[in-house]
Amino acid sequence: MTAPLPSYLETLVVPRARDIGDFEVRRALPAAGRRMVGPFVFLDQMGPAEFLTGRGLDVRPHPHIGLATVTYLYEGEILHRDSLGSVQPIRPGDVNWMTAGHGITHSERTGPDVRAAGGPLFGIQSWVALPKGREDDAPAFVHHGRGSLPTIEAEGKRIRVVAGTLWGAASPVETASETIYADAILDAGASLPIDAVHEERAIYTLTGTVTIAGDVFEPGRLLVFRPGDRVTVTAATPARFLVLGGDPMDGPRHVWWNFVSSDPERIEEAKRRWSAGAFAAVPGESEFIPLPER
Structure with a gap:
């Protein structure tokens, strides 16, 4: 019998493992018990993993609509390429924010120098759904280095504000709706x-173990809080966690493969466009991921 949730929790998600091509991720959103938190409609934990010399991540070109992808790393490096011509390595503490709008194609790979040496990869990729009035925006890509993101350090806490305004610090990352996203590192106690x-x-x-009102939570848990409750998270051991959320979306979102939309017909149209080769290509890339047969 499942134990009842604490009063301050609306949902507790234990992510499931997924393979994305010789690389395993843990998917926390969407989940059976929770589809979104604020605008966040997708959340994958990548790694921690260690690539051998000559091996790396190879996510071939694939399309998106109706969302913005947000990539944030703790270890390693990923080389982003997209159909706008962007070529951008992302390293720990940076953020890549790619707005798909009416359609974009991108790849995510380990760059040649990093691949030759081997090494770790650990990070988060999330998707934020775009408001209904922004789903057909032109695609865009922005990169913010770690030095441009505000960091708060006090009383055993180190917090980097990736998006939104938290604890008096505002991120320079522009978002299409009210969004909060922060990387928190806490010393024990x-x-x-x-x-x-x-x-x-x-x-x-x-990483590490945290407590809330005496309840203990291990790594790899998505804790969705009830509206209106002030919650305090305490590190029982040195710990790291993300804080995420924002305003509720303006209605439900349909998610199919890499497509997100408030209107299922937009997704059907995106399927037809990808199958017909009508999305813009990523310069310098000839491979692509075919439309799934499902």
């Missing part, structure tokens, strides 16, 4: 209050 300013809030535990 340190505490972080998460106020109820935003209606939808969650943390995703990455």
Whole structure:
């Protein structure tokens, strides 16, 4: 029999493992018990993994619509290429924010120099759904280096604000809707209050053990808080977690493969376009991921 959730929790998600081509991820969103948290409609933990010399990540060109992809790393490096001509390595503490809008194609690979040496990869890729009035925006890509993201250090806490405004610090990352996203590192015994300013809030535990009101949570858990409750997270051991959420979306979202939309017909049209080769290609790439047969 499943134990009841604590009063401050709306949902607890234990992510499931998925293979994305010789590389395993843990998928926390979407889940059976929770489809979105604020605008976040997808959340994958990549690694931690260690690539042998000559091996690496190879996610071939694939399409997106109706969302923005957000890539944030703790270890390693990924080389992003897209159909706008962007070529951008991302390293720990940076953020890549790619707005798909009406359609974009991109690849995510380990660059040749990093591949030759081998090494670790550990990070998060999330998708934020675009508001209905922004789903057909022109595609765009922006990169923010770690030095441009505000960091708060106090009382055993180190917090990097990736998007939105939290604890008095504002990220330079522009978002299409109210969004909060932060990387929190706590020493053992340190505490972080998460106020109820935003209606939808969650943390995703990455390393170490945290406690909330005496309840203990291990790594790899998505804790979705009830609206209106002020919650304090305390590190029982040195710990790292994400804080994410924002305003509720303006209606449900349909998710099929890499496509997100408020209108199922937009997804059907995107399927037809990808099958017909009508999406723009990634310069310098000849491979692509075919449309799934499902």
